[in-house]
Amino acid sequence: MNDSSPRFLQLDLPPWPSADFAEFGEIEAVPLSRIQALTSGYLSRNSVVIPHVTHHEEIDITAFEAFRKELVENTGVKVTLLPFLIKAVASLLARFPKFNASLDQSGKRLIMKKYFHIGVAVDTPSGLLVPVLRDCDRKTPMQLADELAGLSTRAREKGLPMKDMVGGCMSISSLGHIGGTAFTPIINAPEVAILGVTRSQWKPRMGAGGEVDWRLMLPVSLSYDHRVINGVDAARFAASIGAELDALK
Numbered sequence: 713m714n715d716s717s718p719r720f721l722q723l724d725l726p727p728w729p730s731a732d733f734a735e736f737g738e739i740e741a742v743p744l745s746r747i748q749a750l751t752s753g754y755l756s757r758n759s760v761v762i763p764h765v766t767h768h769e770e771i772d773i774t775a776f777e778a779f780r781k782e783l784v785e786n787t788g789v790k791v792t793l794l795p796f797l798i799k800a801v802a803s804l805l806a807r808f809p810k811f812n813a814s815l816d817q818s819g820k821r822l823i824m825k826k827y828f829h830i831g832v833a834v835d836t837p838s839g840l841l842v843p844v845l846r847d848c849d850r851k852t853p854m855q856l857a858d859e860l861a862g863l864s865t866r867a868r869e870k871g872l873p874m875k876d877m878v879g880g881c882m883s884i885s886s887l888g889h890i891g892g893t894a895f896t897p898i899i900n901a902p903e904v905a906i907l908g909v910t911r912s913q914w915k916p917r918m919g920a921g922g923e924v925d926w927r928l929m930l931p932v933s934l935s936y937d938h939r940v941i942n943g944v945d946a947a948r949f950a951a952s953i954g955a956e957l958d959a960l961k
């Protein structure tokens with residue numbers, strides 16, 4: 713392969729615009745936090761290098777949410793949808809092993825993982841952190857809820873050591889507590905997929921007899937590395953989330 717082959721193609725981009733913002737109005741220069749500066753490099757690399765595709769799906773969680781609400785009422789323990797989604801994703805990684813793979817540095821070999829560690833994006837005052845919950849297949853949703861609460865509190869109050877943020881198989885980024893209908897999450901390399909979650913909404917569906925049937929629908933956005941995963945795999949993975957949640961009832 714010579715230097716003119718596409719593999720070594722250099723991007724011939726114009727320089728970054730150097731605007732004198734003060735010319736247009738009052739400004740203040742604020743340095744990025746250490747975490748923001750680090751994250752910025754990783755996100756740019758992942759966004760440029762990985763051929764991302766995002767598959768959007770709506771999951772019917774009407775029956776599952778009725779079960780979860782009853783569980784919260786009966787036990788008095790606040791457990792959100794997220795720990796159940798973590799469990800569902802861990803099960804799906806076993807059913808769809810390509811999602812539990814990473815390309816090695818040569819880009820020619822897939823490393824297939826036999827463990828199920830899930831990263832969860834946590835918003836903190838100093839930036840985005842992604843703690844990893846280990847062996848999610850062997851923990852109950854309540855255990856995962858406890859662990860996530862501990863990790864996210866620690867992340868927000870003191871930050872997290874790198875060892876708590878490496879070794880994930882796939883990540884989940886949930887913005888459901890705020891809103892949204894869909895987004896395009898950036899894959900956390902060397903993982904090959906990330907599940908974005910936005911706010912569930914009641915939506916009308918046509919019932920069997922043509923009547924209006926109101927269903928609680930959860931929008932999910934599954935970004936995947938198209939070098940490793942094909943669209944049909946992603947469509948099947950996303951379409952299976954509802955059944956995995958129902959299996960946890």
Ligand code: CAO
Nearest residue numbers: 792793794833834835840864885886888889909910911912
């Ligand atoms: N639809 C509807 N409601 C939802 C929901 C969804 N998809 N997801 C959460 N909620 C509700 C919860 O049930 C909870 O309701 P109650 O207060 O009535 O019990 C409320 O929203 C708040 O949830 P939470 O945020 O406390 O809990 P969580 O388990 O959903 O999420 C955590 C925990 C730490 C992941 C989250 O707080 C967080 O930091 N998310 C940000 C992730 C992020 O920054 N992503 C972007 C990455 S790219 O920049």
